[in-house]
Amino acid sequence: MDDDVLSEVLRPLWLTDVFHSTWKAGGQWGVEGHDDSCAIVHYMVDGGCVISFQDDSEPVSLNQGDLAVFPHGTAHTFAAETGAAVTPLSTLLPHCRPGRSEVVSVGSPPYTTRMLCASLRYCAIGEPVLYSALPRLIVIRQHFLRGESLLVRTLESLPSEIGRTAPGSRLVTLRAFETVFILSLRIAMEQLADESPALQALHHPGISKALTAIHGSYRTPWTVESLAREAGLSRSVFAQLFRELVGQPPMRHLTLRRLQEARRQLAETSVPLQEIARLIGYGSQVGFHLAFRKEYAMTPGEYRNRNRTGPAPVPVTS
Template identity: 90%
Template sequence: MHDDVLSEVLRPLWLTDVFHSTWQAGGQWGVEGHDDSCAIVHYMVSGGCVISFHDDTEPVMLNEGDLAVFPHGTAHTFAAESGAPATPLAALLPQLRPGRSQAVTVGSPPYRTQMLCASLRYCAIGEPVLYSALPRLIVIRRHFLRGESLLVRTLESLPSEVGRTAPGSRLVTLRAFETVFILSLRIAMEQLADESPALQALHHPGISKALMAIHGSYRNPWTVESLAREAGMSRSVFAQLFRELVGQPPMRHLTLRRLQEARRQLADTSVPLQEIAQLIGYGSQVGFHLAFRKEYAMTPGAYRAGHKSVAAPVPVTT
C-alpha cells in the first residue's frame, strides 16, 4: 500500500529534463546556491561536505555514500566546513541548461571530495498537491542505502554513465536520476517518516489509504465520511489527523487534486473543454468553473488559452 500511495502521489509529477554535474573539491572551498524551481540531488561519491541554509538552522554534514535530496530546490550552501568562503554557483555554472552536463573543480588539490549533482526539472502544472509539504532537505545516510540494491547500483553507475555520449544517453541519464529521486522518497517515507508530517501521512496506514483514494480515484464523489471509512477511522479522528499531517482538510486536498488534474487536461488541447468537469469528478460545469476561478483567478477557458503552447511532458511514472 505504501508503495502504491507514493506512486499515486507522484504520478502527476512530470520530470522533463535534468542538468547534471560532477564535482571535485579540495582545501578550503564553498559554493553558494540559489533558489531554483526544480528538485536537486547531491550524492557524495567520496569525502564530505557541510550543507547550510540561509537561516539559523544547524548545518548538516554529508559523508561519503550519503545522498541529499532538495525536493523544492531550496537555496543552500555546500562547503568543506561551516563558514568557509563560498563562491556563487552562477559563477561556476553560468549556464545550467537542461540536458547538459559539466565537470567542476573547486578549491585546491588534493581533491579528496567528489560529488555527483543534478537538477531535476519538472512541469509545474503537474506538481503533486502533497509534494509542497515535503521538507526542504531529505538526507539518506549510507547505512539506509545498504538494503536498497537498485538505488545503490544506480548511484554507483551514474558517475561513468553521465560522461557518455552514446545514443540515448540523455534519456538514460534522465531515467536514472528519476529512479534515484523516487527511490529516495520511498526510503524517506519508510525510514524517516518522523522527520516530516508529509512523510508521516504517506506512511500512516489509515491516512495513506485516504490519500490513495484521493489521488487515484479523484473522480469519485468522496465525502469526509466515506474517506474516513476508507481509512478505517472515525470521522472526527480522521479529519483531525489528516489536517495535522497533510496540512489541509481532506475535502480541500481533494479539490486541489481535482484542479491539478484539470490544469493538466486544459494544457492538453485535444481534450474538449466541456468534458473536463466530468473527467475530474465535478457534477456540473458551473461548480467546476467556480472552483477553478476561485483557486486560480481565471476561468478554465482563459487558462487553456494561455497554455496552448505547452508541450506534453514526460510522465514520471507509467
C-alpha cells in the first residue's frame, strides 16, 4: 500500500475548472468577497495586502511572494490596509465564469500591488473526507516557497501562460493551478502542521498511516484495533488521538470514505448496487443500504436517479 497520505487523501478530489484574474491595485483600496463553493488562491506578485474575515480574528498581512489558499472559499476582504473602504467583489467581477480570465484594476494609479487570483472548481462528490477539517486560510510565506522549485516555477510562469490562447491553454492553466494547490497543501502539511489539527493528522507518523490505510484501502475490513496496529499505537491512545486530530472516530471516518466512493460509483457508473456494496467493503447490500440512507436520507438507488438531474445530497449527520 502506498504510504503517501496526502496523495491518498486527495485522490478523490478532482478540479473541474478554474476562473482566474490578475489584479492591479494602488492607493487606498479594498475588496469584499463572498462565500464560494470552491478553493481560492491568491498569489502576491508585487506589493502586499491585508486579509480579514467577517469576525474578530486578527487580520493577516500578505507580502510580495506570499501565497494564500482558502480551501473552502471562505468569504474574506483583501485591502491595502485594515479598515479601508471596500467594494463588493460582485461589482468588480459580475461574471466569474469558469474557464475565463479577467484583469481588474482597483484603487488609483500608480498600481504598486499586483496579485494573481484563482477560483478552483471541484466536484463536490470528490471532496475528501478530511478536507472539510482544513483551516479556512493557509498562508505559505515566500521563504517556505524558496525550497519548492516546482511550485515557484509554476507560479512564475502562470502570468504569461494565462494570457495565451493557444490550443489546450484552458487545460494547461487548470492543471497548473491544480499543481499549485496540491503543492501548497504539501508545504502546509510539512511546515505548518501546528496551525491546524487536520494538518497535524496528516503529518503525525501514526495517524497518517491510519489515514493512508482508510483512504487507500477502504475495502479492507478495518477495526479500531487493526488501524491502531497500522499506526503503531495502543488502541486507546490511537482512538483518542485520531478523534482529537481528525475530528471524528476512526470507524466514522472509514464509513464516510466508503460512502464517498459509493457516491462516485452511483453518479458515474452503472455498476449494480450489490456490486458497489462489495467494492467499498460492505459484506451485504443491506448494510450498505442502511448506512447510505442514514447518512444522506435517501437510498443508493434514489441517489443514483436524482444525481442524473440534480446535485449531490448534503449529509444529514455530522
